[in-house]
Amino acid sequence: MKRITTPITDEMVNSLNVGDMVYVSGYIFCGRDAVLPKIVRDMEEGKLADKGIDLTGGVVFHTAVSPAGTGPTSSNKLEIEASIEPLSKGGIKMHLGKGQLKPETIAALDKYNSLYAVIPPVTALLESKVSSREVMAYPEEGMEAFHRLYVTDFPCVIAAVRGKSIYDKEA
Amino acid sequence: MDQRIIDLVCDTLVRAGSTFRPDQKEAYRRAMKTEKNELANWCLATTLENAEVAEKNRSPLCDDTGIPHLFVEIGPNRQLTGDMMAAIQEGVRQGLRTLPGRPMAIKGDDMQRLDQSGGLDEDSGALAAAPMIIKNVDEDVLRVTVLMTGGGPAIRGITERVFHKHNAKVVADEIVARAKDRVSLLGCSPCTLAVGIGRSQYEATALMIEAMAKGNYDKQTEMEKYITDEVNKVCTCGPLGLGGDTAVLATFMKVGPQRASGVRIVALRPCCCFEPRCASVEL
Numbered sequence A: 001m002k003r004i005t006t007p008i009t010d011e012m013v014n015s016l017n018v019g020d021m022v023y024v025s026g027y028i029f030c031g032r033d034a035v036l037p038k039i040v041r042d043m044e045e046g047k048l049a050d051k052g053i054d055l056t057g058g059v060v061f062h063t064a065v066s067p068a069g070t071g072p073t074s075s076n077k078l079e080i081e082a083s084i085e086p087l088s089k090g091g092i093k094m095h096l097g098k099g100q101l102k103p104e105t106i107a108a109l110d111k112y113n114s115l116y117a118v119i120p121p122v123t124a125l126l127e128s129k130v131s132s133r134e135v136m137a138y139p140e141e142g143m144e145a146f147h148r149l150y151v152t153d154f155p156c157v158i159a160a161v162r163g164k165s166i167y168d169k170e171a
Numbered sequence B: 001m002d003q004r005i006i007d008l009v010c011d012t013l014v015r016a017g018s019t020f021r022p023d024q025k026e027a028y029r030r031a032m033k034t035e036k037n038e039l040a041n042w043c044l045a046t047t048l049e050n051a052e053v054a055e056k057n058r059s060p061l062c063d064d065t066g067i068p069h070l071f072v073e074i075g076p077n078r079q080l081t082g083d084m085m086a087a088i089q090e091g092v093r094q095g096l097r098t099l100p101g102r103p104m105a106i107k108g109d110d111m112q113r114l115d116q117s118g119g120l121d122e123d124s125g126a127l128a129a130a131p132m133i134i135k136n137v138d139e140d141v142l143r144v145t146v147l148m149t150g151g152g153p154a155i156r157g158i159t160e161r162v163f164h165k166h167n168a169k170v171v172a173d174e175i176v177a178r179a180k181d182r183v184s185l186l187g188c189s190p191c192t193l194a195v196g197i198g199r200s201q202y203e204a205t206a207l208m209i210e211a212m213a214k215g216n217y218d219k220q221t222e223m224e225k226y227i228t229d230e231v232n233k234v235c236t237c238g239p240l241g242l243g244g245d246t247a248v249l250a251t252f253m254k255v256g257p258q259r260a261s262g263v264r265i266v267a268l269r270p271c272c273c274f275e276p277r278c279a280s281v282e283l
Helices: A010-014 A036-044 A078-089 A103-111 A123-127 A139-144 B003-018 B022-034 B038-057 B082-098 B110-115 B151-156 B168-186 B201-214 B222-234
Strands: A002-005 A021-031 A059-062 A094-097 A115-118 A130-137 A146-161 B067-074 B133-136 B142-149 B158-163 B191-198 B248-255 B263-271 B277-282
Touching: A021 A094, A036 A078, A036 A130, A059 A078, A078 A094, A078 A103, A103 A115, A103 A146, A123 A146, A123 B038, B003 B038, B003 B082, B003 B142, B003 B277, B022 B038, B022 B248, B067 B082, B067 B201, B082 B142, B133 B201, B142 B201, B151 B168, B151 B263, B158 B168, B158 B201, B168 B191, B168 B222, B168 B263, B191 B201, B191 B222, B201 B248, B201 B263, B201 B277, B222 B248
Parallel strands: A002 A021, A021 A059, A059 A094, A094 A115, B067 B133, B191 B248
Antiparallel strands: A021 A146, A115 A146, A130 A146, B067 B142, B142 B277, B158 B263, B191 B263
């Protein structure tokens, strides 16, 4: 297993290949269907800094954050997959979720030297690796608010980077 | 309300949301012995490890703790009163607060619940159970099975007719064809295919819930095994969609009464790697 700590640099992205098993540590953002389109809109309107959010080198984990814990939702849900290109453009280097993405999304990741990793939906295990959680924006969304966690050794597999995808048979 | 029923149902819901059954654990161990793909094996082992941690802590297997579904079996000499049904529902509420279930009940009127503009209820116990299924059985019991059904499989599930051409294999092959893409898109594989075959959409879905409640990984019929093997032949997504031979662990199928007609109604749910999350209790 390789280990990386946020913020993620271009060099770190360049060192990773499809199929690599990686432990991710540090601060990561969390959001899914309800809030990611709002974060994209705020980013495009230049309002993220007012909320204390800096996407540079960041990770977005596609999950709700609730008393039940965290776990990946399908990254190919309409609003979530649509957020991947603009958030990559805004500085996000890792999108963490599950499920196959469209070829055009894989190409968009490559365009901004970002990557997609999948994480097993192992909520009970992940809970033991989260040491802090806070709401960064849209608290009215409850468990779907934009959260930030501090995590240690979240296990994941690199599923798409530099235009290649684990879902391609030749990858 | 009967506090004994409330406590029993509460405990049963927590078990359903936090525990792999022995046959389920054994299905994973069997898959790990035959799976050659390194990433796939890692996923299987991590999922099993997660189940052991969840069982020990009585904490959720998955953060999508699911929508409670209740399957009730009632024998010839047993009674189920309105008060008892209310106690079962209260047990569900308390179980959701204890697990804890994800607080995902949507507030508001019809339109607000559709577009989620009414906000979320912070109370895990506010999540209403689906309508109860009650079935007469020969066994002299009053048994409640609590099933916790996640959103991913609900997105991928399908209930639709099959023109059977008077050949059961046509039905089985259509189930395989429908399962292929749905299992690949699920993400949280390996999955267990739940199938109900009936005369209407309602009956097929109720039979599918019964298949989830009563299915056993150690007891597979010839047709269940055929469907599992055929889907694994055409579906190369493996666990978590990362490749390998283990896209499907088993098929749980319930065939109900059928009508004199060229059509069968098939409900198919690609249950995720934790499902069927269910536990039973005798009241």
